[in-house]
Amino acid sequence: MTQQPISPAVSRRGFLRAVGLSGGAGAMFATMGALGLAPTAAAAAPAYRAPTPADFHLTGRGRASVVILGGGIAGLATAYELGKAGYDCTVLEARDIVGGRNFTVRGGTTQTDLDGNTQKSRFGEGVYLNAGPGRLAQWMVTLDYCRELGVPIEVFTNANADALIFNESAGMTAPVRYRAAKADVFGYVSELLAKATNQGALDAALTAADKDRLTTFLRSFGSLGSTLGYTGGSRRGFASYPGAGTDEGTPLGAPPALSDVFASNVGRYFSFELGYDQAMLMFQPVGGMDQIPKALAKAVGHHRIKVGAEVTDVTDTGSGVAVTYRQGKATRVLRADYCVATLPPHLMARIPHNLGTPVTAALSEFGVTAAGKIGLEYQRRWWEEDDRIYGGITETDLDLQHIWYPSYGFHGRRGLVVGYYNTGAAARTYSALPHAEREARALAQGVKIHGEKYRSELVSSWSQAWDRTRYLEGAWTSPRYTSPGYQLLLQPAGRVYFAGDWLSHEVAWQHGAFVSARSVVTALHQRVLTA
Numbered sequence: 159m160t161q162q163p164i165s166p167a168v169s170r171r172g173f174l175r176a177v178g179l180s181g182g183a184g185a186m187f188a189t190m191g192a193l194g195l196a197p198t199a200a201a202a203a204p205a206y207r208a209p210t211p212a213d214f215h216l217t218g219r220g221r222a223s224v225v226i227l228g229g230g231i232a233g234l235a236t237a238y239e240l241g242k243a244g245y246d247c248t249v250l251e252a253r254d255i256v257g258g259r260n261f262t263v264r265g266g267t268t269q270t271d272l273d274g275n276t277q278k279s280r281f282g283e284g285v286y287l288n289a290g291p292g293r294l295a296q297w298m299v300t301l302d303y304c305r306e307l308g309v310p311i312e313v314f315t316n317a318n319a320d321a322l323i324f325n326e327s328a329g330m331t332a333p334v335r336y337r338a339a340k341a342d343v344f345g346y347v348s349e350l351l352a353k354a355t356n357q358g359a360l361d362a363a364l365t366a367a368d369k370d371r372l373t374t375f376l377r378s379f380g381s382l383g384s385t386l387g388y389t390g391g392s393r394r395g396f397a398s399y400p401g402a403g404t405d406e407g408t409p410l411g412a413p414p415a416l417s418d419v420f421a422s423n424v425g426r427y428f429s430f431e432l433g434y435d436q437a438m439l440m441f442q443p444v445g446g447m448d449q450i451p452k453a454l455a456k457a458v459g460h461h462r463i464k465v466g467a468e469v470t471d472v473t474d475t476g477s478g479v480a481v482t483y484r485q486g487k488a489t490r491v492l493r494a495d496y497c498v499a500t501l502p503p504h505l506m507a508r509i510p511h512n513l514g515t516p517v518t519a520a521l522s523e524f525g526v527t528a529a530g531k532i533g534l535e536y537q538r539r540w541w542e543e544d545d546r547i548y549g550g551i552t553e554t555d556l557d558l559q560h561i562w563y564p565s566y567g568f569h570g571r572r573g574l575v576v577g578y579y580n581t582g583a584a585a586r587t588y589s590a591l592p593h594a595e596r597e598a599r600a601l602a603q604g605v606k607i608h609g610e611k612y613r614s615e616l617v618s619s620w621s622q623a624w625d626r627t628r629y630l631e632g633a634w635t636s637p638r639y640t641s642p643g644y645q646l647l648l649q650p651a652g653r654v655y656f657a658g659d660w661l662s663h664e665v666a667w668q669h670g671a672f673v674s675a676r677s678v679v680t681a682l683h684q685r686v687l688t689a
């Protein structure tokens with residue numbers, strides 16, 4: 159595919175065009191008209207309803223003690239909600255910090271993995287890596303907890319027309335901007351469909367009026383000419399953006415041939431930003447994702463949370479629970495009326511208990527996905543200065559998979575790029591390497607996209623291999639929703655309840671952990687009130 163320059167100069171007019179404002183409201187209504195959506199038709203649309211119940215309160219006071227295994231989001235949310243209703247909660251967390259997979263790395267963070275390798279972060283002041291969760295959709299209950307707990311949020315840029323696409327296996331030797339790639343794919347697809355429509359290929363499916371409306375829509379959607387051909391245009395962007403006086407700018411030029419555009423396979427990334435869970439606007443807590451568990455822990459009360467406390471046995475005594483845990487050199491037993499276990503299922507399955515073999519079998523059913531991230535700290539924000547990329551994601555077919563540019567600290571001195579965020583086999587390829595080799599591999603690949611500065615301007619790095627992380631051993635799990643095992647774990651095993659994102663339909667999202675916790679808290683409270 160033709161190489162396109164990626165760092166043209168920007169002007170205000172170019173910006174307005176880029177954000178779709180240059181045509182004003184008239185252009186918007188013209189597009190609505192093309193779609194058959196006259197402003198009056200919109201009035202007939204179903205009334206909007208908020209998607210999820212937001213705030214949560216248990217009614218009535220509960221007088222019981224509860225031991226909560228795991229201080230991730232599900233464990234902390236359980237302690238928080240039960241605590242609000244009067245319960246006496248204690249959280250046992252094996253790591254030396256709360257948050258679980260919600261883990262933010264800053265300067266000074268240290269971690270020893272399952273292989274005994276220790277990293278110590280040298281990130282500078284204000285630089286951080288959200289090694290686990292990074293983004294929140296607006297409908298997620300996670301945002302309600304941010305509001306309730308006073309955790310400020312800011313926009314997380316999940317899609318950016320100025321970010322890049324690089325498909326090495328398709329023969330690309332340089333990246334293309336999303337903007338140009340979208341213009342070309344939308345343009346050619348529209349051209350084909352418009353011409354097929356015009357030639358009668360869709361006559362069986364479309365009335366004459368439908369054909370007119372569809373053609374009008376495709377003209378605008380694909381930026382087609384009067385003969386329904388796609389020939390590029392300003393939508394692709396400029397090599398030099400328009401300037402003062404007589405400077406009309408230098409457009410990127412004609413698009414590659416239709417066949418080359420499809421062969422480049424850039425279109426495979428466009429559906430991502432349409433996902434109900436990945437669509438813009440998305441959000442992140444200001445200062446790092448771990449502001450959420452920090453705020454939860456503060457609200458629960460630090461005296462109720464034991465860190466460095468590894469649970470080693472769970473026994474339902476009939477009249478209560480006895481949980482054995484190791485803290486430092488000591489082994490202790492904590493007794494309570496009830497227990498809520500929020501450890502990852504594959505780890506809970508290994509802990510001795512008397513809850514029955516069907517419970518162990520059900521816990522063992524979950525498949526575990528690997529994922530990894532590397533944070534690359536640079537001495538200057540070259541992606542903003544040189545490449546004009548302010549946040550967002552570059553997509554690749556390399557095993558680094560995704561590069562994330564930061565949605566915080568714009569125009570600051572230093573900054574951090576997520577140099578890979580990969581899952582599955584690609585993640586395991588990296589997790590099998592020591593940190594220095596992960597870094598070297600990530601840099602060798604990133605150089606193909608951003609050039610030698612990607613290597614030469616690096617200051618420090620941190621890599622997180624979730625499958626090699628103690629007390630987690632995976633990024634997320636795959637529930638078998640219809641299996642009797644999954645159904646079994648939705649019920650308490652005697653006095654022991656289970657919670658976590660793995661017991662929700664939003665696995666790999668904190669939302670799942672929160673709603674699972676709410677569900678268990680509700681069931682437990684009901685039982686206590688009616689006992």
Ligand SMILES: Cc1cc2nc3c(=O)[nH]c(=O)nc-3n(C[C@H](O)[C@H](O)[C@H](O)COP(=O)(O)OP(=O)(O)OC[C@H]3O[C@@H](n4cnc5c(N)ncnc54)[C@H](O)[C@@H]3O)c2cc1C
Pocket residue numbers: 227228229230231232233250251252253256257258259260289290291292293294300467468469470500501502505529530531624628629630632633634657658659660665666667668669670671
């Ligand atoms: C790479 C990655 C990206 C993600 N991206 C997003 C995102 O963008 N947005 C989003 O909302 N979510 C995201 N998630 C998912 C999110 O992190 C999880 O859904 C959520 O944090 C799960 O919380 P949890 O409490 O259910 O589980 P966990 O966080 O797994 O908590 C379990 C806790 O149990 C502890 N534990 C384990 N063994 C023991 C033991 N023996 N004794 C005591 N304690 C023990 C663990 O240390 C841990 O703290 C991502 C996750 C990963 C890994």
Ligand SMILES: NC(=O)C[C@H](N)C(=O)O
Pocket residue numbers: 292293666667
């Ligand atoms: N792909 C996923 O959904 C995992 C995680 N929730 C993320 O947004 O990165």
